[in-house]
Amino acid sequence: MSEKHVLALSGGVGGAKLAAGLAAVLAPEDLTIVVNTGDDFEHLGLTICPDIDSVTYALAGLNDTQRGWGVKDESWQAMAMLKDLGEADWFNLGDRDMGMHIARSWRLRAGDTLSAVTARLTRKLGIASAIVPMSDAPLRTQVGTADGWLDFQRYFVAEQCRPVATAIRFDTGPAGAAPSPAFAQALAREDLGAIVVCPSNPYLSVDPILAVNGVRELLAARKVPLVAVSPLVGGTALKGPLAKLLSELGQPVSNQAIAAHYGDLLDHLIIDESDAADAGGLRETGLSVTVTGTVMCDAGDRERLARVALSAARIETG
Amino acid sequence: MSEKHVLALSGGVGGAKLAAGLAAVLAPEDLTIVVNTGDDFEHLGLTICPDIDSVTYALAGLNDTQRGWGVKDESWQAMAMLKDLGEADWFNLGDRDMGMHIARSWRLRAGDTLSAVTARLTRKLGIASAIVPMSDAPLRTQVGTADGWLDFQRYFVAEQCRPVATAIRFDTGPAGAAPSPAFAQALAREDLGAIVVCPSNPYLSVDPILAVNGVRELLAARKVPLVAVSPLVGGTALKGPLAKLLSELGQPVSNQAIAAHYGDLLDHLIIDESDAADAGGLRETGLSVTVTGTVMCDAGDRERLARVALSAARIETG
Numbered sequence: 172m173s174e175k176h177v178l179a180l181s182g183g184v185g186g187a188k189l190a191a192g193l194a195a196v197l198a199p200e201d202l203t204i205v206v207n208t209g210d211d212f213e214h215l216g217l218t219i220c221p222d223i224d225s226v227t228y229a230l231a232g233l234n235d236t237q238r239g240w241g242v243k244d245e246s247w248q249a250m251a252m253l254k255d256l257g258e259a260d261w262f263n264l265g266d267r268d269m270g271m272h273i274a275r276s277w278r279l280r281a282g283d284t285l286s287a288v289t290a291r292l293t294r295k296l297g298i299a300s301a302i303v304p305m306s307d308a309p310l311r312t313q314v315g316t317a318d319g320w321l322d323f324q325r326y327f328v329a330e331q332c333r334p335v336a337t338a339i340r341f342d343t344g345p346a347g348a349a350p351s352p353a354f355a356q357a358l359a360r361e362d363l364g365a366i367v368v369c370p371s372n373p374y375l376s377v378d379p380i381l382a383v384n385g386v387r388e389l390l391a392a393r394k395v396p397l398v399a400v401s402p403l404v405g406g407t408a409l410k411g412p413l414a415k416l417l418s419e420l421g422q423p424v425s426n427q428a429i430a431a432h433y434g435d436l437l438d439h440l441i442i443d444e445s446d447a448a449d450a451g452g453l454r455e456t457g458l459s460v461t462v463t464g465t466v467m468c469d470a471g472d473r474e475r476l477a478r479v480a481l482s483a484a485r486i487e488t489g
Numbered sequence: 490m491s492e493k494h495v496l497a498l499s500g501g502v503g504g505a506k507l508a509a510g511l512a513a514v515l516a517p518e519d520l521t522i523v524v525n526t527g528d529d530f531e532h533l534g535l536t537i538c539p540d541i542d543s544v545t546y547a548l549a550g551l552n553d554t555q556r557g558w559g560v561k562d563e564s565w566q567a568m569a570m571l572k573d574l575g576e577a578d579w580f581n582l583g584d585r586d587m588g589m590h591i592a593r594s595w596r597l598r599a600g601d602t603l604s605a606v607t608a609r610l611t612r613k614l615g616i617a618s619a620i621v622p623m624s625d626a627p628l629r630t631q632v633g634t635a636d637g638w639l640d641f642q643r644y645f646v647a648e649q650c651r652p653v654a655t656a657i658r659f660d661t662g663p664a665g666a667a668p669s670p671a672f673a674q675a676l677a678r679e680d681l682g683a684i685v686v687c688p689s690n691p692y693l694s695v696d697p698i699l700a701v702n703g704v705r706e707l708l709a710a711r712k713v714p715l716v717a718v719s720p721l722v723g724g725t726a727l728k729g730p731l732a733k734l735l736s737e738l739g740q741p742v743s744n745q746a747i748a749a750h751y752g753d754l755l756d757h758l759i760i761d762e763s764d765a766a767d768a769g770g771l772r773e774t775g776l777s778v779t780v781t782g783t784v785m786c787d788a789g790d791r792e793r794l795a796r797v798a799l800s801a802a803r804i805e806t807g
Binding site for chain 2: 178195215216217242245246248249252255256257258265266267268269270271273274277278280281291292295296477
């Protein structure tokens with residue numbers, strides 16, 4: 172027991188690694204992992220939640236570490252049949268992954284909330300830590316391009332991030348998207364000790380969480396350290412469109428840009444040792460900085476980085 | 490071209506074999522295969538149409554001939570994940586088969602009729618003959634037992650036909666189930682030359698088709714031969730619960746019972762050579778009878794039996 176609760180904010184694959192590290196070093200009751208749902212979409216009648224699934228598979232030890240996404244020991248037979256039947260095949264879904272989408276979709280259609288469905292399915296996979304959607308209401312990330320607004324998966328998968336991004340927005344119903352019950356509860360906990368922003372894309376994976384009703388204000392008002400792990404390594408993104416996106420949005424591809432993006436919310440930035448030269452400039456702005464290896468190749472790396480992040484927030488681990 | 494149109498009525502696996510034989514010996518425009526949808530059900534948010542799929546896989550050459558049902562080269566990974574997620578696993582769905590259910594389900598939910606979806610998906614698999622649901626409205630077969638009415642798949646798959654059947658009924662909305670457009674059109678064709686009842690369970694696979702609004706009356710009023718292939722071989726059913734069901738419903742397990750069940754609708758019964766002794770008694774009732782091998786192990790068997798059935802209805806084939 173750390174005696175303090177830790178709230179982690181995570182996007183997909185990169186964030187999921189640190190989330191798994193945190194789950195390995197903290198007691199389940201001391202951790203709430205809030206996951207971006209801005210990438211979620213409806214496809215072939217299924218509700219697909221890529222980031223919830225990345226975190227779930229990582230914590231269940233089901234993630235494919237070779238391919239870098241999806242489920243290990245995966246096959247692709249349902250998708251092959253769907254292709255033969257003339258259905259859209261631009262978003263590849265594995266057979267085991269398909270089982271997850273089918274289970275989630277029918278329970279959502281039966282009236283369960285995304286929170287309830289996620290809690291049930293993660294528990295069934297033996298995950299003790301709470302994996303929580305940022306909201307039970309839709310908040311859909313869209314990327315502005317010369318051809319208009321693209322839904323996130325259209326931009327990310329179908330177009331493979333080729334279009335030049337001019338802006339990013341988060342599409343919700345007229346009332347916006349309220350935090351999920353467990354997210355709201357975690358933010359309100361008296362024993363909240365730290366907020367850890369996992370190494371996910373600030374624009375595409377963390378900003379959607381900050382765009383949930385009231386979240387940015389609650390984070391600004393909190394009294395506990397907010398520690399972010401930079402997604403940059405060696406001055407660029409390990410994977411994904413972050414570097415391209417930063418350039419297109421007129422930002423330098425640097426930890427300075429990451430720090431500036433989080434602004435006053437950020438207390439402590441953890442940067443990779445390959446970017447150690449950034450530390451001085453960042454500290455001059457009043458930020459605390461830890462320089463360490465942030466590339467997570469195995470469970471040891473994940474747990475070590477989790478301990479570094481918690482230590483930066485002065486959270487004790489066993 | 491036979492110059493006459495043939496309407497085939499089919500259930501699942503056994504019927505599908507003769508349907509495939511008919512499709513092999515008739516030009517596509519000369520054949521309408523109407524399929525029982527009384528076994529259809531909603532499961533895990535998917536609409537599953539077992540008999541349409543059996544006929545589709547047989548005509549596309551995708552059926553697994555070893556296992557006797559489903560798709561060949563099948564895998565079961567989505568189902569394994571669903572089981573891990575705590576979902577119902579009493580109805581086993583293969584991965585390739587799952588692709589079919591996903592494609593059908595999302596198109597039905599988007600508002601297409603079962604006729605339109607079936608036409609689209611069978612065409613995509615290269616099937617030129619028309620495979621047509623008996624109705625676009627639900628008509629659900631239920632089996633009466635000591636524990637009340639069981640939905641067909643609950644009886645057939647979950648309970649493996651163990652409960653003693655006391656009655657069979659077809660559950661529809663208050664207006665009943667209208668024939669699908671292509672079924673109604675086939676029944677009304679001036680060039681209709683024959684109706685072939687495939688070797689399916691009369692109670693569970695053919696009666697639902699006869700229970701569609703007006704179908705029994707239209708068949709009784711028609712002027713063309715109705716030829717049925719008996720599902721019995723050697724005095725019992727090759728597979729499925731027919732023999733058990735006949736006994737429980739107080740009928741002898743015999744071709745006499747099959748003939749009596751179809752009654753005045755039937756002009757010609759094709760029985761297996763192992764039941765040749767039944768022929769005399771059947772003929773005494775005024776029925777035409779052909780005795781031939783009805784077990785279909787390969788394409789040659791299927792086509793030969795199709796030609797026998799068509800010849801009994803005086804339909805010429807090339």
